[in-house]
Amino acid sequence: DAGVIQSPRHEVTEMGQEVTLRCKPISGHDYLFWYRQTMMRGLELLIYFNNNVPIDDSGMPEDRFSAKMPNASFSTLKIQPSEPRDSAVYFCASTVAGFIAKNIQYFGAGTRLSVL
């Protein structure tokens, strides 16, 4: 399996623009997580899905952020409008419930977002 795939790897945009980050989880995984990593706050969970349904979005910073999972193999994190303070690395991770996965989350390579 190719692992968790995120795109783009880098994104540079101007303040006020819409940004869409994409994630393809590992095939067969039923949990998908979005994290944000900054120097100040470290790694924070933004939202997670189970079977394509959002379970907990309490980490989403504000209404400018939204996430969707239209099917088991694709999720998006959208920021509209973007602001300089949104600059961070955004990670997607996935796992599968049950003994086999040993509760291990597998991470994508991340998207480095720079908002100018």
Added chain:
Amino acid sequence: AQTVTQSQPEMSVQEAETVTLSCTYDTSESNYYLFWYKQPPSRQMILVIRQEAYKQQNATENRFSVNFQKAAKSFSLKISDSQLGDTAMYFCAFMKKPSGAGSYQLTFGKGTKLSVIP
């Protein structure tokens, strides 16, 4: 809520030597999992080792081992025979035992930057 503390922002070790990274956590849960993840300059988050709280035996993975002290809520990572490729940020993480449809959430520490010196 759970908290994870890594008290060493940066550490360095000579190649081939042994180094121990510290992690403490705070929780009222009795069943949980602890993890160490490595983040090299490539930015990829890579699982290093995993420990189940109900197991007294410390986990080991080749040159990596942990010292899990449940009563003290301590979970340190020991790297033996350090190699240049071990240079990375290391994150300690906590997950309470999932139940039903909920919560595979990871709570991370702030990380320790490890440099292996030739």
